[in-house]
Amino acid sequence: MEQPAADSLVLYKRRPARVVAVTDKLEIELPGGGARRVRPKDVVPLHPGPLRSLGELRPVEGEIEAACELLAGQTTTVAELAELAFGAFTPATAWAVWERVEEGIELEGEAPDAIRVRTPEEAAAEREAREGRDRRRRAWGELLQRIQAGRVLPEDRPQLADLEGLALGRHEGSRILRALDRAERPEVAHELLLKLGAWGPEVDPHPVREGLPEAPPALELPELAAAPRRDLTALEAFAIDDEGNQDPDDAVSWDGRWLWVHVADAAALVLPGSAADEEARLRGATQYLPHRQVPMLPVQAVQRLGLGLAPVSPALSFGIRMDAEGEILDVAIVPSTVRVRRLSYGEAERRLHEEPFAGLHRLALRLRERRLAAGAVDIRLPEARVRVVAGEVRIEPLPPLASRLLVSELMLRAGEAAARYAAAEGIALPFIAQSPPDEADPGEGLAGMYALRRRMRPRQIVTAPEPHAGLGLAAYCQATSPLRRYTDLLTHQQLRAHVTGGEPLDAETVRARAGAAEQAMAAVRRAERASNRHWTLVWLLRHERWRGEAVVVEPRERRSVVIVPELALEAQVALRGVPQPNERLPVVLTGVDLPNLEARFRLERG
Structure with a gap:
């Protein structure tokens, strides 16, 4: 044209x-x-005219369907279709044909001289597809209306997977939140799921949000190979841990001259580079969550190696001989067999007047004083154990028991001894170093402890010994939890290879493996902190009239930071004026924001 x-x-x-x-x-x-x-x-000619006004383009009666049936599957023109359907090619009939092209059911095309006529089957399929889209569009609009009203139907449940994916960290966005013009953040999705009743408070999204596995590794471990072991079954050995502990991996013995720390011999089953080793590195650590425990290693590891689960247990034992001041004189690291009795902290506390517990306690106090004299940082803030048992949330404050101090000090001494041994023998380990905090006076009481914790420098994993200022040790590595932490397992693999005549890994390999595990461990720690806080808040939701005492640890003009000792919970409270550090305040719970992990309190007026 x-x-x-x-x-x-x-x-x-x-x-x-x-x-x-x-x-x-x-x-x-x-x-x-x-x-x-x-x-x-910029224009496409459709009809030569004459056309005096666009008002002439009125609807016309014709046989467009018959024309389409006649030309089905062919390519034609607007002019030919107009002649067949309306008996004349006029501006009005040309526009009537083009409207059907634009509608796109029987006709399709981009130019008036190249119009394809669909077959009846194609047209029916297109019509059905459009009707389906229309139904989905209507259903989507109705779903959004129900969501806004907070009244979804049971059949809406599959559609809410969009919100769940974001709330669990599996998706980066949410079509529902986008349509509602709300921020596409996990916390917002979580809040809406709670409001709609799709999730209850018991849904803890934090471990999944961190990408953590929800089940043990589905791997088989080899049988424990027959190999020489030192028989230490004549020594009294005690595994002291929380009541209900499921993976006992350390125990202590004391003969008056040598301290022995026996540790589950995980490296005997989990060899470097094995499938179990690589899986443990990806997991980083066992997850200790209030509602479940997810092990780092296959379940057979604890069954075969847990100390005290069988009459005699295989171990890697760290023998440490010290002088009267606690200076290490000699270190022996040997594969062993031990006979272990399991005790809770409470049972050990009640037996501190007996030997060997009395001697071990005296030794622990001496070691602690030695570390403090070397500049160790002693931070004591309230702690609590949060557990979910048969749906019931239990918060158990952890008192500063002497038995806990005993175990922690002896485990630190084992880590120090392992680090010294490795340094002397030239073995690369994932040593842990920490620079001193700044020297500003943090103050006293809980407020001082809180400030001091904030001033601590992050720890670093290095492959040559460096000081750990926070512990007051010249060299340190974690060596007493190889069933629970990958860096401990790596330490065991290195030490075991050395003492049994094998070839330890080089420093670069140790650095790479420890670095990968550290990232995974950081995710586990974040999930554990968030999960503990989540279930603490669930407990508060179930005790909505809770009242108690809070201690000011960071005074501020508007909202001061407090710690609730009974719950080991940090929160903020709005107060008039600026309170004093360590001031004790009677507070009452006013609300819980579960998605944002916040508890709201106000000062209780007398």
């Missing part, structure tokens, strides 16, 4: 327009009475 003339019908942006005049450009009339000057290439 030639360049459009005046009074011709054209398409401008796929809508009808009438050419009013032709100069260097075209002056066109638009629907609604508007006008515009455009280039000829």
Whole structure:
């Protein structure tokens, strides 16, 4: 078709327009009475006219369906279709045909001279697809209305997977939140799921949000190989841990001259580079969550190696001989067999007046004083154990028992001894180093402890010994929990290879493996902190009238930071004026924001 003339019908942006005049450009009339000057290439000729007004494009009666049936599967033109369907090619019939092209069911095309006529089957499929889209669009709009009203139906549950994916950290966004013009954040999705009743408070999203596995490794471990072991079954050995502990991996013995720390011989079953080793490295550590425990190693590891689970247990034993001041004189590291009795902290506390517990306690106090004299940082903030048992949330404050101090000091001494041994023998280990905190006076009481904790420098994993200022030790590595932490397992693999005549890994390999595990361990620690806080808040939801005491640890003008000792919970409280550090305040719970892990308290007026 030639360049459009005046009074011709054209398409401008796929809508009808009438050419009013032709100069260097075209002056066109638009629907609604508007006008515009455009280039000829900006329009598509549809009919040569004459067309005196766009008002002439009135609906016309015809046989468009019959024409489409006649030309099914063929390519034709607007003019031919108009003649067949309406008996004449006029501006009105040309526009009527083009409207059917735009509708896109029986006809499809981009230009008036190249229109494809769909077959009846194709047209039916297109019509069905459109009806399906319309149904989905209506259903989507109705779903959004129900969500906004907070009243979803049981059949809406699958659609809420969009919100759950974001709340669990599996998706980066949410179509529902986007449609509601709300922030696409996990906390917002969590809040909406609670409001809709799709999630109850008992849904803890934090471990999954951190990408942590929810089940033990599905791997088989080899049988424990027969190999020489020192028989230490004549020594009294005690595994002291929390009541209900499921993976006892350390125990202590004391003969008056040598301290022995026996540790589950995990490296005897989990060899470097094995499938279990690589899986443990990806997991980083065992997850100790209030509602479940997810082990780092396959379940057979604890069954075969847990100290005290069988009459005699295999171990890697650290023998440490010290002088009267606690200086290490000699270190022996040997694969062993031990006979272990399991005790809770409470049972050990009640027996501190007996030997060997009395001697071990005296030794622990001496070692602690030695560390403090070397600059160790002693941070004592309230602690609590949060557990979910048969759906019941239990919060058990952990008193500063002497038996806990006993175990922690002896485990630190084992880590120090292992680090010294490795340094002397030139063995690369994941040593742990820490720089001193700044020297500003943190103050006294809980506020001082809180400030001191905030000033602590992050620890670092290095492959050559460096001081750990926080512990007051010249060299240190974690060596007493190889069933629970990968860095401890790596330490055992290195030491065991050395003492049994094998070849330890080089420093670069140790650094790479420890670094990968440290990232995984950081995710586990974040999940454990968030999960403990989540279930503490669930407990508060179930005790909505809770009242108690809070201690100011960071005074501020508007909202001061407090610690609730009974719950080992940090929170903020709005107060008039600025309170004093360590001031004790009676507070009452006013609300819980579970998605944002916040508890709200106010000062209780007398």
